Amino acid sequence: MTTSSIVTLLVRTATSVPPSVPDTADPKYRKMRTIPSCRESGLDRMNNTQIAEVFENIAGLLEIKGERRFVVVSYQRAARTIDHLPTELEQMVREEEDLKQIPGIGKAIAGKITQLATEGKMDFYEKLRGEFPDGILDVMRVPGVGPKSAKRLWDELDVTTVEALEAVASDGRLAALPRMGPKKAKNILKEIAAARTKGDRVPIARALPAAERVIGALKERCPSIVRIEPAGSLRRFEETIGDIDIVCTATDPQNVLDTLVELPNVASVLAHGEKKSAVVLSEGVQVDLRVVDDSQFGALLQYFTGDKQHNIRLRELAVRQGLSVNEYGIKDTETGETESFTDESAMYERLGLQYIPPELRRGTDEIDRARQHSIPRLVEVSDLKGDLHVHTEWSDGRDATEMMVVAARERGYEYVAITDHSAGRGIANGLSIERLEEHIREIRQLEDRLGDIKLLAGSEVDIRADGSLDYPDDALDELDWVVASVHSGMGQDAGTMTARIIKAMHSPHVTAVGHLTTRMIGERKPIEADFESIFEAAAKTGTALEINASPRRLDLKDTHAHRARELGVPLVIDSDAHDAESLDNQRCGVAVARRAWCEPKHILNTLPVDSFIKYLDTDKPDRPQFLAEHG
Numbered sequence: 001m002t003t004s005s006i007v008t009l010l011v012r013t014a015t016s017v018p019p020s021v022p023d024t025a026d027p028k029y030r031k032m033r034t035i036p037s038c039r040e041s042g043l044d045r046m047n048n049t050q051i052a053e054v055f056e057n058i059a060g061l062l063e064i065k066g067e068r069r070f071v072v073v074s075y076q077r078a079a080r081t082i083d084h085l086p087t088e089l090e091q092m093v094r095e096e097e098d099l100k101q102i103p104g105i106g107k108a109i110a111g112k113i114t115q116l117a118t119e120g121k122m123d124f125y126e127k128l129r130g131e132f133p134d135g136i137l138d139v140m141r142v143p144g145v146g147p148k149s150a151k152r153l154w155d156e157l158d159v160t161t162v163e164a165l166e167a168v169a170s171d172g173r174l175a176a177l178p179r180m181g182p183k184k185a186k187n188i189l190k191e192i193a194a195a196r197t198k199g200d201r202v203p204i205a206r207a208l209p210a211a212e213r214v215i216g217a218l219k220e221r222c223p224s225i226v227r228i229e230p231a232g233s234l235r236r237f238e239e240t241i242g243d244i245d246i247v248c249t250a251t252d253p254q255n256v257l258d259t260l261v262e263l264p265n266v267a268s269v270l271a272h273g274e275k276k277s278a279v280v281l282s283e284g285v286q287v288d289l290r291v292v293d294d295s296q297f298g299a300l301l302q303y304f305t306g307d308k309q310h311n312i313r314l315r316e317l318a319v320r321q322g323l324s325v326n327e328y329g330i331k332d333t334e335t336g337e338t339e340s341f342t343d344e345s346a347m348y349e350r351l352g353l354q355y356i357p358p359e360l361r362r363g364t365d366e367i368d369r370a371r372q373h374s375i376p377r378l379v380e381v382s383d384l385k386g387d388l389h390v391h392t393e394w395s396d397g398r399d400a401t402e403m404m405v406v407a408a409r410e411r412g413y414e415y416v417a418i419t420d421h422s423a424g425r426g427i428a429n430g431l432s433i434e435r436l437e438e439h440i441r442e443i444r445q446l447e448d449r450l451g452d453i454k455l456l457a458g459s460e461v462d463i464r465a466d467g468s469l470d471y472p473d474d475a476l477d478e479l480d481w482v483v484a485s486v487h488s489g490m491g492q493d494a495g496t497m498t499a500r501i502i503k504a505m506h507s508p509h510v511t512a513v514g515h516l517t518t519r520m521i522g523e524r525k526p527i528e529a530d531f532e533s534i535f536e537a538a539a540k541t542g543t544a545l546e547i548n549a550s551p552r553r554l555d556l557k558d559t560h561a562h563r564a565r566e567l568g569v570p571l572v573i574d575s576d577a578h579d580a581e582s583l584d585n586q587r588c589g590v591a592v593a594r595r596a597w598c599e600p601k602h603i604l605n606t607l608p609v610d611s612f613i614k615y616l617d618t619d620k621p622d623r624p625q626f627l628a629e630h631g
């Protein structure tokens with residue numbers, strides 16, 4: 001493989017992106033699909049993700065049409081902003097809020113959103129779609145094609161689908177076109193094949209351990225490594241990961257690159273050069289490893305962390321200062337000199353910015369906030385003083401109560417709630433009233449015996465289909481901490497589900513609601529519900545909402561946690577551990593909270609044990625106020 005083809009393969013830049021931007025983008029920018037109509041989903045209203053997709057498609061179609069760059073960018077930016085909004089646009093429109101107050105949403109786009117939200121269609125989009133064949137966006141989004149080639153292939157070879165593209169790339173017709181050639185045809189075929197075998201993005205629950213295994217193995221085998229970090233969507237803690245980007249510095253770079261391609265779980269080698277290697281692991285995840293000089297580490301890590309929109313905005317800011325940002329550092333446009341950075345914070349500082357944590361880098365308002373130095377100190381794992389959702393062998397956990405408690409104590413916690421399942425959970429070995437009482441006795445005795453950690457006798461109580469709880473009130477009265485969760489009847493319509501959850505929140509015994517949406521990333525869809533009403537009820541009733549830290553769940557997700565925080569709902573970060581090691585899930589929950597701009601004061605289980613007990617002694621409706629004063 002020649003160097004240039006390796007570069008082409010590695011860069012795999014989405015076509016809507018200037019060539020110097022890394023491939024750390026959202027799946028929407030590269031995913032293959034046709035142009036859907038607005039209401040194809042069959043839902044009676046459009047959520048933000050669907051609205052964002054419409055704007056993303058508009059940007060793509062305008063690019064093919066040859067529209068001016070800034071117009072295309074304004075739609076891409078709007079799509080990105082909408083996708084990350086904590087509030088549903090449909091609701092904002094319904095409540096006649098001014099959409100123009102959202103950064104990146106001007107008058108024209110606000111008008112288009114309003115039409116989409118109220119009528120379920122947008123005249124502008126419908127007209128634009130009508131000018132193109134359905135599959136043109138798929139063709140354009142094949143890496144190496146892009147808007148100009150997509151237009152040419154459509155005009156000259158009548159290519160309107162990926163299948164047709166594959167055909168003309170195989171039979172020599174594409175190669176015969178001026179400025180195309182056999183190399184381009186070959187690369188396009190490779191990209192189509194890669195997209196088919198690779199499928200969509202990988203849930204973070206699979207990507208995270210895969211990345212850690214690779215990094216661990218490299219560290220163990222390559223003593224010359226100085227620094228090694230994951231970058232890209234994994235470092236930003238997106239729910240799903242495209243490729244695992246790893247950035248490394250070492251005194252013997254070639255040894256690190258050679259070691260990667262020889263790791264036992266490498267299924268195939270896509271590229272192997274002097275600065276980077278790319279492999280596919282047997283788990284089906286692609287790993288791109290880049291090794292640079294230590295003086296360039298900060299710039300490279302920043303560059304490959306993204307996200308795309310964040311980096312575009314950062315570059316725009318730099319340009320206004322007569323500078324240009326690239327993967328090697330910051331170049332002074334006048335002198336042509338490039339300043340390199342060993343760490344990221346110095347690089348942000350050079351641009352007049354406060355350091356921006358990776359979880360916040362998504363091109364919304366974080367750069368403005370960093371200019372004003374108003375990014376708060378986000379919550380960290382070390383802020384957590386307890387874990388309030390833990391299972392033991394009494395229900396479906398693996399380990400004994402004592403083992404879980406000792407493991408929690410080792411993590412520095414001052415308190416832990418043992419929350420095994422209630423009786424209705426036949427499959428999860430839920431506790432009958434008799435076993436619950438026996439378990440409470442065990443927990444009390446254990447607390448006395450250990451003497452240096454507060455134990456809360458708790459339960460994860462099922463919220464039944466009608467909103468009633470799975471234990472009677474007198475049993476719940478015995479408990480210190482009650483997590484109420486939905487585990488069945490998840491297909492209820494939104495109205496029924498909303499009422500069901502809010503009814504449970506009105507119980508004076510329910511201290512928190514667990515994994516609100518019940519989704520499993522990439523496995524199970526979330527429930528349908530009116531989340532705004534649920535958050536309002538949580539604030540009003542003083543019911544905490546959980547950020548379930550299991551990487552398969554991450555529930556609440558970032559945008560929900562953001563909105564709940566805005567409404568003053570106490571949030572808890574819980575591991576939902578079913579074995580001692582999974583207590584470490586907390587870092588994933590903390591990452592979600594950080595993506596929601598949560599500070600320690602927003603998270604209930606950052607309270608020291610004394611304050612936490614006072615919180616529980618407070619009348620339930622007054623608890624949000626207590627946290628606001630003592631957090």
Ligand SMILES: [Zn+2]
Nearest residue numbers: 460485514515
């Ligand atoms: Zn549960």
Ligand SMILES: [Zn+2]
Nearest residue numbers: 389391460576
């Ligand atoms: Zn649980």
